[in-house]
Amino acid sequence: MGINAAHEQTRILVQAAAAACEDKKGVDTRILELDPVDSGLADFFLITSALNDRQAVAIADEIEYRLKHDHGQMVHSVEGRKVGEWILLDYVDFVVHVFLAERRAFYDIERLRKSARPLTPAEFDAELTNDLTRKTQAARKKTAAKKKSAKKSAPAPKKAATKSVSKPAPAKKSPPAPKKAVKKAVKKVAPKVVKTAVKKTVKKAVKKTAPAVKNSAPKKKAAPVRKVTPKKKAVPAKKTAKTVAKKPVKKTAKKTKK
Numbered sequence: 168m169g170i171n172a173a174h175e176q177t178r179i180l181v182q183a184a185a186a187a188c189e190d191k192k193g194v195d196t197r198i199l200e201l202d203p204v205d206s207g208l209a210d211f212f213l214i215t216s217a218l219n220d221r222q223a224v225a226i227a228d229e230i231e232y233r234l235k236h237d238h239g240q241m242v243h244s245v246e247g248r249k250v251g252e253w254i255l256l257d258y259v260d261f262v263v264h265v266f267l268a269e270r271r272a273f274y275d276i277e278r279l280r281k282s283a284r285p286l287t288p289a290e291f292d293a294e295l296t297n298d299l300t301r302k303t304q305a306a307r308k309k310t311a312a313k314k315k316s317a318k319k320s321a322p323a324p325k326k327a328a329t330k331s332v333s334k335p336a337p338a339k340k341s342p343p344a345p346k347k348a349v350k351k352a353v354k355k356v357a358p359k360v361v362k363t364a365v366k367k368t369v370k371k372a373v374k375k376t377a378p379a380v381k382n383s384a385p386k387k388k389a390a391p392v393r394k395v396t397p398k399k400k401a402v403p404a405k406k407t408a409k410t411v412a413k414k415p416v417k418k419t420a421k422k423t424k425k
Contacts, residue, residue, distance in 0.1 A: 177260040185288040187229040188215040199283035211261035220251025227254040
């Protein structure tokens with residue numbers, strides 16, 4: 168941690184100790200911000216008064232308990248707890264003084280530290296909040312400036328990359344074919360293409376007209392089928408003896424007439 172961060176942490180601990188004094192009904196609580204010349208001793212003095220020794224011990228116990236459990240800060244040394252007239256809690260960076268009212272007036276630490284700047288807990292809190300807000304604003308400005316600088320610096324290599332990609336190597340042009348050869352090829356191919364196109368159109372026209380012709384042609388009525396009866400063959404007459412006898416008779420008669 169840097170110097171400023173450590174100073175801020177010390178101020179937060181002093182603020183917590185002052186809140187404990189207020190909760191335990193400490194009287195006339197003051198915070199002395201010591202000069203940098205006296206910074207070898209401590210950065211802050213927290214001074215409060217109690218009405219009796221029991222209240223003084225209760226205030227000291229509450230400060231020690233809160234800093235230990237809420238902030239993990241252990242006290243370095245404690246003095247005067249048994250008597251309770253002046254209890255001193257040493258946290259290295261700041262020192263807490265819990266006095267009885269008579270003892271505080273007798274020692275008058277505020278007068279001994281004239282170079283120190285006295286502050287009430289409310290004033291101390293206001294200063295601490297102002298310092299924190301300033302630091303947060305400064306940090307936000309820094310992050311915003313970093314983002315802007317990153318945005319400005321980032322597009323430069325991208326543009327160069329796009330330029331290098333967008334310019335491919337020029338392709339070699341193939342030599343133009345001679346005009347005569349092209350004309351001959353066209354003449355050979357053209358009749359075949361025309362024939363195939365004509366065939367396709369004729370087929371399509373035939374397909375379209377064929378159903379219409381079929382529908383328009385009148386249907387012929389089928390001729391009634393006649394039943395053909397087979398002709399009976401004439402049975403040849405049996406040759407009788409009479410016919411056989413007659414025939415030669417006629418022939419003989421004709422011969423006699425002659």
